[in-house]
Amino acid sequence: MVSTSPRGCLCTVTPGLYWPVTRCDVKPEAVSTNKEKILKAASDLLLEKGIDGLSVRAIAAAAGLSTIAIYSHFDGKQGVLDALYMEGFALVQSAVESVAGVEDPRVAVLQGARNYLALAIEREGHYRLVFGExxxxxAPTEVAQQAARDAFAALVSGVARLLPPSASLATQQRAALKLWALLHGYVSLRHHVIGGAMEDRQWQAMAIDAFAESVDQLLAAH
Amino acid sequence: MVSTSPRGCLCTVTPGLYWPVTRCDVKPEAVSTNKEKILKAASDLLLEKGIDGLSVRAIAAAAGLSTIAIYSHFDGKQGVLDALYMEGFALVQSAVESVAGVEDPRVAVLQGARNYLALAIEREGHYRLVFGExxxxxAPTEVAQQAARDAFAALVSGVARLLPPSASLATQQRAALKLWALLHGYVSLRHHVIGGAMEDRQWQAMAIDAFAESVDQLLAAH
DNA sequence: TTCCTATACATAACGGTGTTATAGATAAAA
DNA sequence: TTTTATCTATAACACCGTTATGTATAGGAA
Known part of the structure; x- marks a missing residue:
């Protein structure tokens, strides 16, 4: 996305990311736009206070602006939530893709799973937002949902390494979906149903064990 | 729970259930209490309109009462949500236990999984409420959370049939947790991330296939 | 240069939410 | 009969997301 700022420089802004990735082609010293301030404020609030912290007034105040700015730049709270949703899945994608340099497919996939579970803890607010809380x-817009599909595609790529090159895309996707369902199931059950009192490490170990069993089943089937 | 109604009869009321289970020891013809009316109204609204339909005013109006009754009988919206949460898990438990008469453990567990997935569709409002939406x-009270634990216990009992009698409770619980995580993962991913456009039957078939694979892995390991 | 248009912004008000405050009604117990 | 406990209707409160109103600013056109 390319936008023009009030100072006339041409800025490249990557949507959905809250760290400063504004690249001004004309003035390298350009400061944050209000839109970025808002998104950073929202992201910080989500990290510190969870979803409850995300009122329009709280976000605007944290950004040093009035509420109208949320409507101006994001068309309302929905737009902010969409941006955070995309951030959430960008984090998921990053967790999954960060193991690209690992040679062994099984080791890589397991490490990706560990990254994912760690993310669910370290970015609990984003995680819960993405999963509907x-x-x-x-409800995410179509544009926002693309971030989910991108994350899934990254997961499919990672899981494809466990399968023979002849495996169809549908097979890869089915396998990736199963593994994702399993991982996310552990996270969600712990949030809402059972195991909430369990130590983080213990829960992660349990989830990884189950995940590894499913990975191994996948390897054995091919 | 035993309470006295305005008409002086001694009523046995099962909390968390919305169908009339009020048993009046004195007057078998007793009508619903207001508390039951409220819970039924809430449950119906949840079924018809989803969680969005559950405002205090909407529930009170549907019960033919004013909002103060919600505070009187349920101590506020939290109490209504707790009751619905317990209903949700009672439904889960019922889905799982309804296969008790099936002889073959594998067939029983698979049927239970089908029941569970059907429940997630037919009682989507309850399902989403239970999983945090x-x-x-x-956040559910400790009392309400007991319903979740009861449902899990039922699941553990069902899955235990797949394991040898010598299997420890911890092993049974780990197996049950894995299977539940997998099933719920499919439901939740479809709600929030991917597959939302897929036909119910297709999605269920995919989830059951994955579930069956994990069941078979469990059987093969013992 | 001036005027017009588009965008961004501050503030107040609106309609909705869950909840509390106030007052009244009723049944049971003392 | 009086007191107590419980239930109830209604209005008001504080907060929410959003809209309405008016102002400021930058950029483009005449």
């Missing part, structure tokens, strides 16, 4: 009035 | 300001 904003309250059911929020 | 009320908005993050709701």
């Amino acid at each position: 904003t309250g059911s009035s929020y | 009320t908005g993050s300001s709701y």
Whole structure:
């Protein structure tokens, strides 16, 4: 996305990311735009206070602006939530792709799973937002959903390494979906149903054990 | 729970269930209490409109009462949500236990999984409520969480049939947790991430296939 | 240079939410 | 009969997301 800032420089802004990735072609010293301030404020609030912290007034105040800016730049709270949703999946994608340099496919996939589970803890707010805990009035836009599909595609690529090169895309996707379902299931059950009192490490170990069993089953089947 | 109604009869009320289970020891013709009316109204709204339909005013109106009754009988919206949460897990438990008459353990467990997936569709509102989509300001009370534990216990009992009698409780629980995580993972991913456009049957078939693979892995390991 | 248009912004008000405050009604117990 | 406990209706409160109103600013056109 390319936008023009009030100072006339041509800025390249990567949507959905809150760290400063604004590249000004004309003035390398350009400061944050208000849109970026808002998104950073929202992302920080999500990290510190969870989804409850994300009122329009709180985000605006944290960005040093009034609420109208949320409507101006993001078309309302939905736009902020969409941006955070995309951030969430960008984090997922990053966790999955960060193992690209690992040679052994099984080791890589297991490490990706560990990254994923760690992310679910370290970025709990983003995780819960992505999985619908904003309250059911929020549903991601089509654009935002693309981030989910991108993350899934990254997962499929990673899992494909466990399969023979002849495996069809559908097979890869089915395998990736199963592994994702399993991992996410552990996270979600712990959030809502059972195991909430368990130590992080213990829960992660349990999830990884189960995940490894499924990975090994996949390897044995091919 | 035993309570006295305005008409002086001694009523046995099972909490968390919305169908009339009020048993009046004195007057068999007793009508619903207001508390039951409220819970039924909430449950119906949840079924018809989802979580968004559950405002205090909407529930009160559907029960033919004013909002103060919600605070009187349920101590506020939290109490209603707790009751619905318990209903949700009672439904899960029922889905799992309804296969008790099936002789073959594998067939029984697979049927239980099918029941579970069907429940996730037919009682989507309850399902989403149980898994946190009320908005993050709701967290179930300790009493309500017991319903989740009861459902898990039922699941453990069902899965235990796949294991040798010598299997420890921890082993049974680990197996049950894995299978539940997998099933729920499929439901949740479809709600929030991917596959939302897929036909119910196709998605269920995919989930059951994956589930069956894990069941078979479990059987093969013992 | 001036005027017009588009965008961004501050502030107040609106309609909705869950909840509390106030007052009244009723049944049971003392 | 009086007191107590419980239930109830209604209005008001504080907060929410959003809209309405008016102002400021930058860029483009005449």
